[in-house]
Each structure stands twice: as C-alpha cells, then as structure tokens.
Amino acid sequence: MNYEILLPNSGFRECADFIKKNFKEVYYVPPGYRIFDSYIIGVPPIPIAVEGDDVILPYTKPCHGCFVLRIPGKEEAERVRKGK
Amino acid sequence: MKALLLMGCPELPVQTAAALYIANKLNGEGFEVTAAGNKAAISLLLNSDPEKHYIKKVMDLDRCIGALAEKKMETDLCFVFIHSDSGISYLATVRSLSKAKTVAVIFGKDIEQLIEASAGSIIIAAKAVHNPTPLRAQIDGVKSWAALTK
Numbered sequence: 001m002n003y004e005i006l007l008p009n010s011g012f013r014e015c016a017d018f019i020k021k022n023f024k025e026v027y028y029v030p031p032g033y034r035i036f037d038s039y040i041i042g043v044p045p046i047p048i049a050v051e052g053d054d055v056i057l058p059y060t061k062p063c064h065g066c067f068v069l070r071i072p073g074k075e076e077a078e079r080v081r082k083g084k
Numbered sequence: 085m086k087a088l089l090l091m092g093c094p095e096l097p098v099q100t101a102a103a104l105y106i107a108n109k110l111n112g113e114g115f116e117v118t119a120a121g122n123k124a125a126i127s128l129l130l131n132s133d134p135e136k137h138y139i140k141k142v143m144d145l146d147r148c149i150g151a152l153a154e155k156k157m158e159t160d161l162c163f164v165f166i167h168s169d170s171g172i173s174y175l176a177t178v179r180s181l182s183k184a185k186t187v188a189v190i191f192g193k194d195i196e197q198l199i200e201a202s203a204g205s206i207i208i209a210a211k212a213v214h215n216p217t218p219l220r221a222q223i224d225g226v227k228s229w230a231a232l233t234k
Contacts, residue, residue: 032153032180033153041177042177044176063122063124064170066169
C-alpha cells in the first residue's frame with residue numbers, strides 16, 4: 001500500500017487531535033470501520049480526514065503505537081464522504 | 085463459554101506468563117480459550133506451551149479484529165493485555181465491536197493512567213514488568229471468571 005506517515009509513533013489521542021487540527025474535511029467512524037482492507041483501531045469517536053483523493057487516518061499497531069497516515073484512494077475517499 | 089485473550093506487544097515479559105496463567109484458570113472453568121496477538125506474541129505463547137496444554141487455539145490479531153467487526157466471531161469474556169496507549173485503543177475497539185464482558189489486564193511501570201482509561205471494564209492491574217507475581221495475585225483475587233459472564 002502506498003502511504004505517507006504524517007505523524008509517527010504517537011498516542012491515539014495525539015493522532016486524533018492532529019487530524020482534527022490539520023484538516024478541514026473530517027468525518028467520524030466507529031472502531032472496526034473497514035478501510036483499505038484494514039480495520040480502524042481506536043477510542044471512539046475516531047476522526048478520519050479526506051483531502052482530495054487522499055484519506056488521512058489513525059493507524060494503530062501493538063508494538064509501535066499510533067500513526068497518522070495519508071493514503072491515496074479515490075474510491076475509499078468517496079465512501080468516507082458518503083458515510084458508508 | 086468462550087474467552088478471548090487479546091495480546092499486546094510482547095516487549096514486557098510478564099504478558100506471556102499472565103496469559104498462560106489466565107488460560108489455565110479459564111480452562112479449569114470450562115472456557116474455550118483463544119489467544120490473539122501479533123506474530124511475536126503468539127510465537128512466545130506457543131513456544132512456552134508447545135503441547136497446547138493451556139492455549140488450544142491462536143489467531144492473528146488483525147484477523148481477530150476483522151472477525152469481531154464482521155460479526156463472524158463472538159466471545160463471552162475478553163481479556164485485553166495493556167501496558168501502553170495501544171492497549172487502550174484495542175480495549176475500546178473490542179468494547180465497541182463485541183458484547184463480551186471485557187477484562188483489562190494492566191501491567192508495566194506506569195499503570196495509573198491506563199487504569200483510568202480502562203474504566204468500564206473489569207480491571208486486573210499491577211506494577212509488573214519481569215516478575216508476574218503481583219499480577220498473579222490480582223488474577224487470583226477473582227474466584228470465578230464464569231460468574232462474570234452471567
């Protein structure tokens with residue numbers, strides 16, 4: 001998967017705040033929301049941003065903490081916009 | 085009755101010991117125990133229990149979250165092992181995806197904030213990194229895990 005790390009190795013709350021502060025188009029999804037064949041891990045409400053055709057989301061791994069990733073994906077961006 | 089052990093990063097040695105100890109208790113009460121974790125956490129479990137006396141079934145952590153999210157899996161009791169912020173995120177996710185009673189098994193050096201963030205779950209917590217005894221004492225404080233599912 002093609003992605004850019006916008007915020008590395010942080011806590012979930014820091015990642016959520018980063019997304020809310022730095023992007024205009026923010027949507028909220030529940031934990032377990034499926035996107036890019038992955039399931040979002042986090043404390044609800046979980047912010048996901050959309051910018052153009054990119055999705056910006058928090059990504060949690062057990063050993064590395066939480067990251068904010070920017071992932072290009074027109075279809076997924078549209079799906080988030082439609083609240084599906 | 086089904087129980088799920090959701091393992092975190094295995095960097096703290098007490099996690100594997102606590103998981104095996106809890107699994108033994110659950111097996112004694114007739115639970116069907118599944119352990120989910122990343123490759124390293126599962127490998128530590130299986131190498132510690134090669135004949136699967138304690139852990140009968142294992143699964144990849146991401147697959148487990150997917151199965152809970154897609155409602156292809158359910159459990160009565162879920163133990164989430166927590167020693168960092170990631171553990172809190174996994175606990176919140178399980179609580180959102182499952183009707184299971186959740187147990188936050190909290191360990192490490194700095195546990196106060198983790199305890200606070202786990203409010204709403206049953207909390208088993210001890211300052212423990214290498215020595216599992218303080219955590220074991222907390223686990224032993226629960227006389228029946230099956231009773232918590234009723």
